[in-house]
Amino acid sequence: MDSQLISSSGGTKVDELPSEDEAEDLKASNKLKLVIQRTNDGEKTEFILKMTTPFIKVFEAWSKRFHVSPRTQRFLFQGEKVLDQSTPKMMEWKAGRSYVIDNMIGQEGG
Amino acid sequence: LQPAVPTDLKPEQNQQVLSHLKNPSFVRTVRTEEVRSDDLSRLRPGMWLNDAIINTYGALLLDRAEVPGAPRSIHFFNSFFYQKLSEQGYDKGMLKRWTKRSKVDIFEKDVVLFPINLGNAHWTAAAINMKEKRIEYYDSMGDRGGARKAIFRNVREYLQKEHQDKKGSAFNLSGWEDVFNPVNNGSDCGVFSCQTLEAIARGRDLVNDGFDFGAKHMSMMRKLMVFEIAQGKLEKRW
Numbered sequence: 146m147d148s149q150l151i152s153s154s155g156g157t158k159v160d161e162l163p164s165e166d167e168a169e170d171l172k173a174s175n176k177l178k179l180v181i182q183r184t185n186d187g188e189k190t191e192f193i194l195k196m197t198t199p200f201i202k203v204f205e206a207w208s209k210r211f212h213v214s215p216r217t218q219r220f221l222f223q224g225e226k227v228l229d230q231s232t233p234k235m236m237e238w239k240a241g242r243s244y245v246i247d248n249m250i251g252q253e254g255g
Numbered sequence: 256l257q258p259a260v261p262t263d264l265k266p267e268q269n270q271q272v273l274s275h276l277k278n279p280s281f282v283r284t285v286r287t288e289e290v291r292s293d294d295l296s297r298l299r300p301g302m303w304l305n306d307a308i309i310n311t312y313g314a315l316l317l318d319r320a321e322v323p324g325a326p327r328s329i330h331f332f333n334s335f336f337y338q339k340l341s342e343q344g345y346d347k348g349m350l351k352r353w354t355k356r357s358k359v360d361i362f363e364k365d366v367v368l369f370p371i372n373l374g375n376a377h378w379t380a381a382a383i384n385m386k387e388k389r390i391e392y393y394d395s396m397g398d399r400g401g402a403r404k405a406i407f408r409n410v411r412e413y414l415q416k417e418h419q420d421k422k423g424s425a426f427n428l429s430g431w432e433d434v435f436n437p438v439n440n441g442s443d444c445g446v447f448s449c450q451t452l453e454a455i456a457r458g459r460d461l462v463n464d465g466f467d468f469g470a471k472h473m474s475m476m477r478k479l480m481v482f483e484i485a486q487g488k489l490e491k492r493w
Contacts, residue, residue, distance in 0.1 A: 216293075219306065219335070221333075221335060222356070223352040223353060223355055223356040224332070224333070224335075224336065224350075224352065224353030224354075224356070224357075225287045225333075225356060225357070226287045226288055226289075226310070226333065227287070228284065228287060228289060247335075247349075249335050249338070251305055251306055251307070252305060252306040252309075252334055252335075252338070252372040252375055253297075253303045253304065253305040253306070253372075253375060253376075254303055254304065254372055254373070254375065254376050254377045254378040254444060254445055255302070255303030255304070255376070255377070255378075255443075255444060255445065
């Protein structure tokens with residue numbers, strides 16, 4: 146399922162905005178929408194999160210869905226790595242909003 | 256005469272390094288980067304480094320550059336920056352957002368540093384030297400694959416697009432040089448890349464003054480990196 150992609154111009158925290166109804170529902174339940182965009186094909190997967198849900202839960206669910214080990218995957222928000230133990234609240238995200246995290250595959254070299 | 260770079264750590268440091276490497280629950284977080292025991296063990300001799308080590312080292316460079324009296328103002332982009340730039344480009348890769356959250360104006364920095372991963376098999380390093388108007392590229396294997404041409408082109412495009420997005424005007428690239436610094440120490444490209452970025456961040460002009468370390472220092476450097484990551488802070492350089 147594709148999210149409504151409405152780019153926001155200003156602000157540093159908002160990536161995309163859910164529809165008005167959806168936003169209000171989310172806000173009322175103190176939740177937000179997280180979209181993880183897969184690196185190789187751009188496929189988007191949506192999650193509804195509480196403000197205090199550690200991202201590891203989402204990353205594990207996402208990894209399970211795509212049959213990969215979470216330890217081999219990286220997740221970035223606006224270019225910065227999102228740590229497993231971090232939460233939307235710690236990121237200063239806001240309920241009722243929608244955010245996009247980029248999935249990348251861990252790199253190595255010798 | 257420059258002070259010689261040591262070829263080993265102090266005995267007590269070596270002991271600490273060993274105990275960190277043996278610790279199965281090792282974890283160290285620096286800014287938004289993290290190294291765990293399986294990442295750390297990649298600093299054992301001969302092992303390939305991964306993005307966790309490389310990017311945590313970059314976070315240590317950023318920390319050091321924020322201390323008052325730091326020799327250079329720097330920005331460090333993690334190893335996914337160049338992957339996004341080369342694979343998706345500035346617009347599709349949404350690279351304009353990479354300096355948004357951190358509110359970084361790259362044009363005000365002395366240098367912008369970033370590691371480059373090539374084909375998930377090789378690490379190199381690049382620096383955008385704003386003061387000297389140079390795009391510098393470093394490869395411990397001497398760029399046998401000829402990657403530098405595309406890298407210089409992509410970085411120039413990045414500078415133009417970022418300037419247009421943040422300043423609303425064209426970036427003047429006239430007088431800018433592409434500098435490939437041919438080094439050939441043949442091994443330990445990940446360690447070499449980290450230490451190249453460290454030397455530039457420290458204020459050393461590698462283009463004119465060359466490197467103060469070489470292949471014979473790589474085994475010490477691996478242990479030094481374990482030590483530095485574990486204490487969450489870079490050691491004072493020679």
